[in-house]
Amino acid sequence: MLEQATLTQLEEWMAAHDMGGHWQLDPEALYTGAPLTAVQPHVWRWAEVWEAVQGAGALVPLDVAERRSVRLLNPGLARQGRRFTAQTMQLSVTIVKPGEAARAHRHTPAAYRFIVQGSGGYTTVEGQQCRMEAGDLILTPAWTWHNHANDGDEPIVWLDGLDHPLVTLLQLNMFEPYPADAQPIERGSDEVAALYGTARPAVAPGTVQPDYYHYRWRDTYPALRALAARGEFASAYDGIRLEYRNPQTGGPTLPTMSHALQWLRPGESTRAHRHLSTTIYHVVRGRGHTRIGDEEFEWSQGDSFVVPIWQPHAHTIRAPGEDAILFSVDDAPVARAFGLYREEAC
Numbered sequence: 402m403l404e405q406a407t408l409t410q411l412e413e414w415m416a417a418h419d420m421g422g423h424w425q426l427d428p429e430a431l432y433t434g435a436p437l438t439a440v441q442p443h444v445w446r447w448a449e450v451w452e453a454v455q456g457a458g459a460l461v462p463l464d465v466a467e468r469r470s471v472r473l474l475n476p477g478l479a480r481q482g483r484r485f486t487a488q489t490m491q492l493s494v495t496i497v498k499p500g501e502a503a504r505a506h507r508h509t510p511a512a513y514r515f516i517v518q519g520s521g522g523y524t525t526v527e528g529q530q531c532r533m534e535a536g537d538l539i540l541t542p543a544w545t546w547h548n549h550a551n552d553g554d555e556p557i558v559w560l561d562g563l564d565h566p567l568v569t570l571l572q573l574n575m576f577e578p579y580p581a582d583a584q585p586i587e588r589g590s591d592e593v594a595a596l597y598g599t600a601r602p603a604v605a606p607g608t609v610q611p612d613y614y615h616y617r618w619r620d621t622y623p624a625l626r627a628l629a630a631r632g633e634f635a636s637a638y639d640g641i642r643l644e645y646r647n648p649q650t651g652g653p654t655l656p657t658m659s660h661a662l663q664w665l666r667p668g669e670s671t672r673a674h675r676h677l678s679t680t681i682y683h684v685v686r687g688r689g690h691t692r693i694g695d696e697e698f699e700w701s702q703g704d705s706f707v708v709p710i711w712q713p714h715a716h717t718i719r720a721p722g723e724d725a726i727l728f729s730v731d732d733a734p735v736a737r738a739f740g741l742y743r744e745e746a747c
């Protein structure tokens with residue numbers, strides 16, 4: 402009967418019966434030559450983030466909130482009602498004051514923390530106590546038990562990153578509280594790090610090396626310095642770049658996210674490139690500029706900024722004699738897992 406109807410009547414009938422035509426889709430979104438993303442390039446200024454973090458520290462009790470984090474929200478995603486830093490990754494900033502503890506739990510989103518300031522606290526991941534120092538990277542992979550405590554005498558501030566937006570999109574979110582406030586401590590990072598040195602244990606049947614959760618600034622910074630001093634392996638697009646690796650696999654730190662530390666030398670001006678991954682940067686030290694698309698963004702210590710997928714970007718250090726160190730996280734492992742990853746010079 403619909404054969405005699407008009408196209409509008411057909412479409413209305415289909416809509417009423419939970420169907421739609423491929424011809425009704427937006428061809429610009431469907432046959433696009435470049436990924437369409439709602440994520441917009443953006444810089445979160447440390448002065449403003451710090452205001453919010455201090456406010457949260459004073460006003461949000463940790464025994465009520467599961468975690469006390471200030472979430473960085475991308476204005477482009479927010480316009481679509483999605484409150485994340487990027488389409489796959491969330492970045493937040495957490496403060497834990499002396500004497501405070503954040504209770505143990507686990508969840509399907511994987512997380513990491515990068516310590517911005519303070520020492521004297523720790524995160525326990527699957528029984529491993531990771532004592533925090535500024536610049537340390539600590540992983541809590543999917544479904545690993547973790548809890549935090551500050552037994553020092555100064556507040557600890559860290560970046561809290563998760564693949565929560567991606568896991569939410571996949572409708573894979575699960576959360577479980579630990580039966581006690583804290584896990585028992587079974588070993589420390591020093592014991593685990595020793596097992597991943599130049600001499601490694603000959604694995605006996607039935608035993609495995611513990612997973613690697615704690616990348617310490619005291620190891621990564623000298624490696625970055627040594628690389629910079631030798632001037633070898635400099636990338637035209639990234640300067641001196643060190644990727645954190647999973648020592649068991651040689652692959653990225655997490656199945657969904659990869660972390661890096663990069664040194665931009667005085668006067669450095671990198672070439673522009675773009676890739677099928679999104680990167681969130683945090684300025685550990687120094688100041689500079691990043692051109693993203695047609696726009697120039699200035700940044701300095703403590704700022705965080707996002708480079709959306711496939712946007713051409715290049716970094717410049719203008720101040721004479723100054724250098725900069727950037728910590729970054731990207732979602733390239735996701736595109737690589739699907740065989741979709743690409744990058745090219747612009």
Ligand SMILES: [Fe+2]
Nearest residue numbers: 506508512547
């Ligand atoms: Fe958590």
Ligand SMILES: [Fe+2]
Nearest residue numbers: 638674676714
């Ligand atoms: Fe890049």
